[in-house]
Amino acid sequence: MxxxxxxxxxxxxxxxxxxxxxxxxxxxxxxxxxxxxxxxxxxxxxxxxxxxxxxxxxxxxxxxxxxxxxxxxxxxxxxxxxxxxxxxxxxxxxxxxxxxxxxxxxxxxxxxxxxxxxxxxxxxxxxxxxxxxxxxxxxxxxxHGVAPVAPDLFDPAVTGSSLHALAARRRVGVKAVLLDQTQGVAGIGSYLADEALHRAGIDPTAPAGELATSAWERILVAARAIAVDSIAVGGVTLEDEGWVDLWGRPGTYAAQLQVHARATCAACDTPTSSAVVGGRRARWCRRCQHPRRRR
Ligand SMILES: [Zn+2]
CATH class of the missing domain: 3.20.190.10 (MutM-like, N-terminal)
Structure with missing residues (x-):
């Protein structure tokens, strides 16, 4: 998607x-x-x-x-x-x-x-x-040209602090907060969430309300950097998905994915873990993303 x-x-x-x-x-x-x-x-x-x-x-x-x-x-x-x-x-x-x-x-x-x-x-x-x-x-x-969603991923109004405040006291997994398009930040889907959490070293099933502002900041910086790199090569086209650009060309960022849609972590070769978080499948690496890391 x-x-x-x-x-x-x-x-x-x-x-x-x-x-x-x-x-x-x-x-x-x-x-x-x-x-x-x-x-x-x-x-x-x-x-x-x-x-x-x-x-x-x-x-x-x-x-x-x-x-x-x-x-x-x-x-x-x-x-x-x-x-x-x-x-x-x-x-x-x-x-x-x-x-x-x-x-x-x-x-x-x-x-x-x-x-x-x-x-x-x-x-x-x-x-x-x-x-x-x-x-x-x-x-x-x-x-008025206003999309019916939260501020865009690249909107400077979205910060580690704003996400930390939104997630306060929430027990849902951190990935569920990232995927919610109506609150917090809009534009993060399944692969950006999986990849940003991997880069930030955060387990996607960690209760959102327990993450420190520094962890949210790291996730946000990672999501923006991954999106920029993905844009540069036309995005992600997985085998079972139909994304192509306006000239029918698939994107090639899938080759750079570390855990999303992968059986093993590209960084450390550990078999990836998978679970449903907030109604969507999350994939992560238990070695790179420590289950108790909160900051
Ligand atoms: Zn790993």
């Missing part, structure tokens, strides 16, 4: 493709794709120029000129955004919405994301297709 890194890659690439263009049409062909938004407010976004595309947690936020709302895109389990020539047929039936984008007046558009290196922005009209076989993903109108 796409997490902060993959969503940041998709948002940077969509910015590269869409910024400066008019959203000329937005046909939606599956009702589930817009289940949380009304068609009138969605239609009001059509005809406006895209000013910026950014990520907030696992949301891709498309800001539009003169609109008091943004277009939110959530990929959830299996969503993909794919660039295509307008009108060309798609090889399968899983495209449920299309962002039709008009021609661009200026072929040179600055970008500083490594996710866009070597990519030439198309000048003619272009389509970005929302493909989603499992239909958990969605398009949603976001009033």
């Amino acid at each position: 796409p997490e902060a890194a993959e969503v940041a890659v998709a948002a940077a690439q969509l910015h590269q493709v869409a910024a400066g263009r008019e959203l000329s049409a937005l046909p939606v062909t599956h009702p589930r794709t817009v289940r949380h938004t009304d068609p009138v407010s969605l239609a009001a976004l059509v005809g406006r120029r895209v000013t910026r595309v950014r990520s907030h947690g696992k949301w891709i936020v498309v800001d539009l000129d003169g609109a008091d709302a943004a277009l939110g895109i959530h990929l959830r389990m299996s969503g993909q955004l794919l660039v295509a020539e307008p009108g060309t047929p798609h090889p399968d039936r899983h495209v449920h919405a299309t962002l039709a984008l008009g021609p661009h007046p200026d072929p040179f558009w600055p970008t500083d994301s490594p996710a866009c290196e070597g990519i030439r922005r198309p000048e003619r009209a272009v389509e970005v297709r929302f493909r989603d076989p499992r239909t958990f993903g969605e398009l949603r109108v976001l009033p």
Whole structure:
């Protein structure tokens, strides 16, 4: 499932493709794709120029000129955004919405994301297709451009202290707090949590309320560093997951994972442990992540 890194890659690439263009049409062909938004407010976004595309947690936020709302895109389990020539047929039936984008007046558009290196922005009209076989993903109108989640992983408001305060007296495992998108921090999914906890030396099943601020700080620093490294190589594409970037390319950060989706720890070769924490599977190394470490 796409997490902060993959969503940041998709948002940077969509910015590269869409910024400066008019959203000329937005046909939606599956009702589930817009289940949380009304068609009138969605239609009001059509005809406006895209000013910026950014990520907030696992949301891709498309800001539009003169609109008091943004277009939110959530990929959830299996969503993909794919660039295509307008009108060309798609090889399968899983495209449920299309962002039709008009021609661009200026072929040179600055970008500083490594996710866009070597990519030439198309000048003619272009389509970005929302493909989603499992239909958990969605398009949603976001009033005032605000994603309905906690502050983003890279938001300076998120600190070791803010996470420590949030987790106070909570008995749930630390991984459950990291995965909660509505409180604390948004964007951390299963692999970022497993990898950040491994790098920080913290057991994912440790009661969240017992961790010192210094431990939360170390987890946060690790999660941000791992996300940056993952973004640089296009994110994580595991065998059973469908993440690809806007040009259909898988990410290669899976080769750098230390414990997530691994039978043994890449750092010390100890067989990894696995348990369900907060409804999701956690994987960790009992040697690198000491069960009693709290600071
Ligand atoms: Zn280890």
